[in-house]
Amino acid sequence: MLGAMMAQSRQRFLAPLAVLAAVAALGLSATGSQAQAADPRPNIVLIMTDDQTLASMSVMPNVRNLIGAQGTTFSQNWVSYPLCCPSRATYLTGQYPHNHDVFDNKPPDGGYEKLRGGQTLPVWLHDSGYKTVHIGKYLNGYGNRNPLEVPPGWEFWHGLVDAYRMWGYSINHHGNNVQRYGQVGEQDPALYQTDVLRDIATNFIENHANGTRPFFLSWAPLAPHTEVGTGLDLNFRNPRPAPRHRGQFNDEPLPRPPAFNENGDGGDMSDKPAFLRRGPLDANEIDNITKRYRSRLESLLAVDEAVKAIVDKLRAEGVLSNTVLIFTADNGFMDGQHRIEAGKVHAYNPSARVPLLIRGQGIPAGQTTPAMVSNVDLAATVLDFANTAPGIRIDGRSLKPVAQNPASVAGRRVLLETGAPRARSIGDRWYAAIRGERYLYVEHWLRNADGVDVRTGKELYDDNVDPHQLESKHDNPGYADIMAGLAQRLHEMQTCSGSTCL
Secondary structure (H helix, E strand, O other), X not given: OHHHHEOOXXXXXXHHHHHHHHHHHHHHHOOOOOOOOOOOOOEEEEEEEOOOOOHHHHHOHHHHHHHHOOOXXXXXXXXXXXXXXXXXXXXXXXXXXXXXXXXXXXXXXXOXXXXXXXXXXXXXXXXXXXXXXXXXXXXXXXXXXXXXXXXXXXOEEEEEOOOOOOOXXXXXXXXXXXXXXXXXXXXXXXXXXHHHHHHXXXXXXXXXXOOOOOEEXXXXXXXXXOOOOOOOOOOXXXXXXXXXXXXXXXXOOOOOOOOXXXXXXXXXXXXXXXXXXXXXXXXXXXXXXXXXXXXXXXXXXXXXXXXXXXXXXXXXXXXXXXXXXXXXXXXXXXXXXXXXXXXXXXXXHHHHEOOEEEEOOOOOOOEEEOOOEEHHHHHHHHHHHHOOOOOOOOOOOOOHXXXXXXXXXXXXXXXXXXXXXXXOOOOOEEEEEEEOOOEEEEEEEEEOOOOOEEEEEEEEEEOOOOOOOOOOOXXXXXXXXXXXXXXXXXXXXXXXXXXXXX
């Protein structure tokens, strides 16, 4: 069905021209009446990478210098559910998963179709007068039912349909056509996914920067997420970087912090949940982790260049000073910590802690703050800059005043949760956790053969004495009162809504 909807001509040299023509045409048709007074509200650009760790920011000097050094870096930013689709649903709704009800990447508990699309950030912004444009990956499963669908609220749309390929992917251009970019097995530099998405973004800015309405631009590349569904033997050099960056980190050593291959000398992991207790990583597994780690870093170099291109275009069009820039990721990734060879979802730091940098009006420049914040705050922050109200009750808070006064959230705790959705199956595991400035407390649950959720374990980590989460204190009597208080607040937050989440 997808193939039938694609344009008949798919020659690789036509693809970039088709994008530019489509964007230019949209620019001519949607600038609005020039007689109308210009809306003084700022443009907002939100950039969201996929599976990016906090540590990987070391290879992104443009993001650090152009956004971080000119704004505020939030060093304690946590995602409510470290998995692509639930995390992005939280960004779009400003709600924790137990309120937006997207608990997985696919049905029945999640996926694009589970999102209540009419109750999202682009709808509220567009209704308030913003031009809204999304470029790149959306929620998992988008395009499966209808590749030409444009989700509610997006006035301009360039959504990836089969996002998990750096070549051979498709983009739905504003519901008019689904354009294929290259073939899966080729590596034409002109069709590298990140670069094509970059060019769409800069062309949109060029055509819309000086209209009467401000714009909200959501830019979401795949990198550094691994490629899937290619049918290629990538030998764990995955994702494929832009050809110009291939091999740049061939000799980069894999970081081995204390949590890497935890107690790899054969020591026990009895403090961890039973399902995580496995033997040490072997040499082959470590080799695979190393190859993937290097490829992930290389893939971020094109993203870093794209951020510079976007900022340069905003400056060239004379609107940079009236534009808010937000850079973040949907979740982190595990690279051998606690003997976890790959993945996310876990409440541990590499999985749940992600970059967040904000530059814009009222945001202090050159500041790094340890204020406790979450992706549940993204929608509230964008709405604050846009002077716009949400259409539903949201659970987060604007980070604009937090950047100005980090002490205003002293003692704050945020929720991490992966369940329990109504459609959980027998044998499914899930957890709920609470994260504060010092402690991480986790409760693990299992749906048993009777369909009842039973608690199977707990974890408690104290950052002051164990920043790498090597020894859970849940059985330590000295932490009993602390754990009881955290458990009480966790159980309150599992059903919180709006101000009760704060």
